[in-house]
Amino acid sequence: DAGVTQSPTHLIKTRGQHVTLRCSPISGHKSVSWYQQVLGQGPQFIFQYYEKEERGRGNFPDRFSARQFPNYSSELNVNALLLGDSALYLCASSFRTSGGADTQYFGPGTRLTVL
């Protein structure tokens, strides 16, 4: 079975531009979460979506937004890019949102470089 897929693999943007990152979850998984990982640190939670609704938001500015589509795929949008947005953006999927703690399976990530 295919795992979590993300596109694009790499992306180079300049300050002030907008970027859209895409994620397809594991078949049958209804929850998608987004994380930002800066070099040398652990991933930081950005958003979680379940059944097309936002279920959680991390401590990120309003320049970051996301949505989930009827097929459970998801997009992460970042406006007005800053140099500090350069990072590995990770998408993770799980079968459901957490009442318990479902295992989240991560995709390969999108490496965003802001110049």
Add this chain to the structure above:
Amino acid sequence: EDQVTQSPEALRLQEGESSSLNCSYTVSGLRGLFWYRQDPGKGPEFLFTLYSAGEEKEKERLKATLTKKESFLHITAPKPEDSATYLCAVCTSYGKLTFGQGTILTVHP
């Protein structure tokens, strides 16, 4: 605020030299603790989930344990292919994972 601290930051072992990685956490209401392995430039790969103090899980040369304040990842007779960054994360609500900074493990042949 949930906090996760991993130690050591980096660990160098000789092939076959067993050791342990530590994950200390301060949370309000632990729903689960996760261990992941991450190779450079790749996404984290799931290893274990632990839900309650006293629980243990094993997979090949790895064994994870959980107490009320910390978790250990024991590596028995490691091989060079075990070299990676090992990440610990806690889940306290709606599936949000809070990660530690990771332990970089290098196993020399």
